[in-house]
Amino acid sequence: MRRSALLVVFMLVVAWGAVSQSSYVIVDSVRLPAESYVGDPVELRYSVRSQATAIVPDETPQPRWGDITAVRVQPGAGGFDLRMTVTPYEPGTLTLPRIDLGEVRIEGLSLIVDSILPPGDVGLRPAHGPQRLPGTQAALLLFGFGISFVIALVLYLLGPGRRHIHSIVSRYRARVPYRRLLARVQVLERDINRHTMREFYIILAEELQTFMTCRVKQNCMAATSTELIAILPELEESCGAVAGTAAPLEEIFLAADSAKFARKTIRRKKRARHLKLVHAVAVELESHRRRLRRSVRVPREQVSHVGV
Amino acid sequence: MRRSALLVVFMLVVAWGAVSQSSYVIVDSVRLPAESYVGDPVELRYSVRSQATAIVPDETPQPRWGDITAVRVQPGAGGFDLRMTVTPYEPGTLTLPRIDLGEVRIEGLSLIVDSILPPGDVGLRPAHGPQRLPGTQAALLLFGFGISFVIALVLYLLGPGRRHIHSIVSRYRARVPYRRLLARVQVLERDINRHTMREFYIILAEELQTFMTCRVKQNCMAATSTELIAILPELEESCGAVAGTAAPLEEIFLAADSAKFARKTIRRKKRARHLKLVHAVAVELESHRRRLRRSVRVPREQVSHVGV
């Protein structure tokens, strides 16, 4: 019975102790500096309202996560001020150990410690880039977009795009001699009465030579009529036309020779017919050439082989 | 009796505690942040509906997989809010320990923790290769097999296989002129009426020249009939045949000369006989050659010495 009474007494004492020791209220807390990082000493100030008188402990408790270097107590309004200097070595929310101040034991205090290292990271990292001014972000973003667009464009032009653009340009270029020839033929047709017969054939032959030079990769300017006639099959082949398409030009070259060098008279009617012939042959060749280009994009050599 | 009464009281207290402690419902749970990784502190908030008043335990239970740094309880609608800060050090689904809040014990809570390291991995690994599209696996496997087969083949060909394959090829090659000759003789036999007598001998002589060129390491194409006849013993020797095996060819060469250059008529019967002769001589020479090759694999020089 005595034993059980003693037990009851003991339990009461314990219960009172627990109650009496928790009789404090932390009114205010200040951290200096407000943000603390691993390894930085932080001063924590707590305004504690309590009836108890606080005595600085002889030994400050040392938590696992860092050092508590100093604990001071100053009397304050309705209680006392507890000041501690803590140097945490771990980031995160750290719980301070219970601090026994004689009549009061302060516990449940915590400290949030940041790390300049991102969480979960161990070891050093290279230095950060320079900090940007606020507001430059958008400009930088735009600038970045611009740069990457330019790079993409350049890569495209160097890579697949080059061929594409090249083909567009060359397709355009390839049509130039044809257009030029047609234009000149038109002008000659209009001015047929202005030119002498000789002039007429000099111009016509020269235009044909220019046209052929562009088409057959050979200097036709230095070719005589006989040589030009010999080149005609090559011209047809390079345009992918059937043999004989350009054959009517033969007559024109021969007429040009006799007009230029033998001063033979060639009637206006025939001249007009020759212009029509040139026009027709040019159109025919061009249509074949374009079809050739479009249908199968095989290199020209192959086509010519096929053609042979 | 007192002791037993005390025991009963104690048991009742315990039973009541056990019953009263399970009367709660977790209404809502929040994780901050929503995804957590190993080493990150996570705040877990549970809205608990319960009649019991929750008391923050003095000691927070510490699980094996990490730390529970703070347990707070705030009164809430129809119960209280439990807030815990947990720092897990292991990934996976972690079970929180039972948390004793005085009247209620919260248990069965769990937490899913991710890791930035792949599961089951220790230490750093080199960067992953690019991820493959599913289905490429088989192709890669086949490709790998192919590569290793080719490598093995190459190694074989460079190493022991070379000689083997070389001998197969050379044996095959060595038979080519013989087969060719037989084939041509057959064709000639079939077309004996199609060819003129002259054509017949031109073809036959040329085939014999080709055959001999392959057998005696000498350009027999540029040899006259007289020279060819002089080469015959060498031919026999190179095939390991006895002297005189190829002698019947002499008659054919002479006949060919007179047919080609003197336009002498040679009757069809004789021509047919000549074809048979060529066939017989070729077969005879070939059989000797093969026997020579098979029986003793001595270099040719030795054989020829033996033959002499």
Add this chain to the structure above:
Amino acid sequence: MNEQNSKSKDVTRDIDRAIRRANDRIERCRDEIGKAVIGQKEMIDGMLTGILAGGHILLEGVPGLAKTLAIRSLAQVLDASFSRIQFTPDLLPADLVGTMIYRQQTGEFVARKGPVFSNVILADEINRAPAKVQSALLEAMQERQVTIGETTFELPNPFFVMATQNPIEQEGTYPLPEAQLDRFIMKLAITYPTAGEELEILRRVGVEFNPKLEKVLFGSDIQEIRGTVEQISVDERIEEYIVQLVTASRKQGERRSFHRYIEFGASPRASIYLYRCAKVHALFEGRSHVLPDDVKAVAPGVLRHRIIPSYEAEAEQLSSTDLVDLLLSAVPVP
């Protein structure tokens, strides 16, 4: 207008008839030579061009290409005296030109004319003779007269020298200097016959073969043909083309890519000879007017020995003929 037209038509018809007549004769001439010489059409046409254009011809080719045979055949076909002079290192000018001999009856020195006094002269292997002999011949070629002792003798007309030259470099040959080369109207490069031609030669010449050639071209014919050649018209654009070709070969004025291969270009004499040869070529083609084709056809023969390749051309193994080709493919045809 109508009358004028018909008159000019008459003139045209006259020329055409003359050309046809001339070509008939030349054709007969070719046929006759063809009895002895197989193939080598270019060489024979070149020789005929030389005669009709009034110039001398240099033939270059390895031995055995029927150079001598062709020239002798030409001399046989022409109604002309022919002499062959084999040039050797020990030949003297007097062996060529002639010398004064003393005639006892009259007690006078009499000129004894040398072999150069012939219508057609074959100067065989001209580069084997020393310079003195070469220049004696070349002087005779140009002056068309020869001085023996103190008397000057006219050379016969037509006077036509065909010199041959062996391209095989030998010790003791004296290559003709460029100035002398320039006096030849054409230098023909004789090449090997084709395999087909060679077979034909074999069949014909395999047995002893010495065909008797008829004379088919007489002095008066040559005069007449030359007259016809003169009537062939050359348009001024063709004339300009000729001059452009010749000036383009020189390193002056407009720079062209092939100029680095040329040490010295062609002389003005080249344009004169081009002009004359082009006319003869037009006649051969039966035309009464010259076309650029004619100029191009004769250009290699006329320009080949007048364009001196540079070291760079030699390093790239470009012959003079290649240079002429480059030239022809660079100058625009009118």
Add this chain to the structure above:
Amino acid sequence: MNEQNSKSKDVTRDIDRAIRRANDRIERCRDEIGKAVIGQKEMIDGMLTGILAGGHILLEGVPGLAKTLAIRSLAQVLDASFSRIQFTPDLLPADLVGTMIYRQQTGEFVARKGPVFSNVILADEINRAPAKVQSALLEAMQERQVTIGETTFELPNPFFVMATQNPIEQEGTYPLPEAQLDRFIMKLAITYPTAGEELEILRRVGVEFNPKLEKVLFGSDIQEIRGTVEQISVDERIEEYIVQLVTASRKQGERRSFHRYIEFGASPRASIYLYRCAKVHALFEGRSHVLPDDVKAVAPGVLRHRIIPSYEAEAEQLSSTDLVDLLLSAVPVP
């Protein structure tokens, strides 16, 4: 058909008979020469080939190989005039050809014919004479006529020159230029006799020895044999083979491995001479048709002096004869 066949058989028999007759004579000729000359079958056959093919022969060999003896014996055996001209550095063309002499009685110049007016001429050591003399002989060889003063004289028929040349390089020799060499149908390289032959020579010539040779071959015989030679048939495949051989020696068309040893290849003249000599060789063998063997047999003699080795060949010590062998072993036989 039957008639035709029998007719062609008759023709065949005729030719065979003619060939047999010709060979009998040639055999007698050989026997007769063999009385004086021991061995040297190749040289004697070569000379006979030259006479029958109508070409001139160049013999090259060190002194003392009975070259002169063989030629003199041949001249004795032939019913022909023979003259021997020893070429020396101071010989003049007139010594060879002849000269105009002044006849006082009539006061006129009369032509005095030189030693070249003979059927068989031995031009001994031709490379010792200066070029002018050489060319005078070679001109006579080719033209078969000679001009003395202003008169042209035909040379006798048959006209056959055998020139000898000493391969030992001496001071004061004038090597024949390639163009002149080309005019010889064959160049025979005379080698030392075999030991057995030399023993035989010793036994026979050890004592004074001057056998009297009979004339066994007359002018008409030569004509007849030449006629027979002409009848010997040459298949067109053989003709093609000949042309292929000659063209393959040139650095044009298809490149062959031995071309780097050749500076200049054979001329078309070579194919003509190969053709003729092969026919004569076929006659010697008693055949009425030419075989590739005949072509191969005469090829070294005909081609040897027409293929000019390059520096590379000289560096590798390949002679022209080696080059001909390379050529023969490269061109396929028909």
